[in-house]
Structures are given as structure tokens and as C-alpha cells.
Amino acid sequence: MDVIKYALSTEKSLRLMESENKLIFAVALKSTKADVKKAIEEMFSVKVEKVNTYITVGGEKRAYVRFSAEHPAIDIATNLGLM
Secondary structure, X not given: XXXXXXXXXXXXXXXXXXXXXXXXXXXXXXXXXXXXXXXXXXXXXXXXEEEEEEEOOOOOEEEEEEEOOOOOHHXXXXXXXXX
């Protein structure tokens, strides 16, 4: 099962990236917070502080991932091609 589907590049995600060092990802519906944290840490070789998830009205699961201070979200977004 692929845990991470894609990163979201919306106005809200860009604002969170700058103010709270977070990125938003669309994730598999059956994935847990621990699954998301492990997948992100392995994928980008970074330290994840916290993961919050929610399911949208459309039935898609999203994860708000906060990175540690030594790993700016902007650097990860640049690697993903969001910036």
C-alpha cells in the first residue's frame, strides 16, 4: 500500500509551510498517523514532529505534517517541485 499519494499545493498549504513549518499530503484512506510519519521520514530523510489527519467531505484523507525546526518545509516543498 502506498501511504503518500501526493503533496497539496494550495494557498492554505503555502501559508502553513511558511508560518508553521507544515506540509499537507493526500494519503491512503487506511493509513494511520504512524504510517504517514514513517513514510515521510523515510522518503525525505527528515524528522517529523507531528501528524494530524482528517477525511474531507469528498472522502479523501489528508495529513498535516509538521517538520522539526532543522528541516524547513520549504526545502522539502522545493524538492517536490511545489515551489
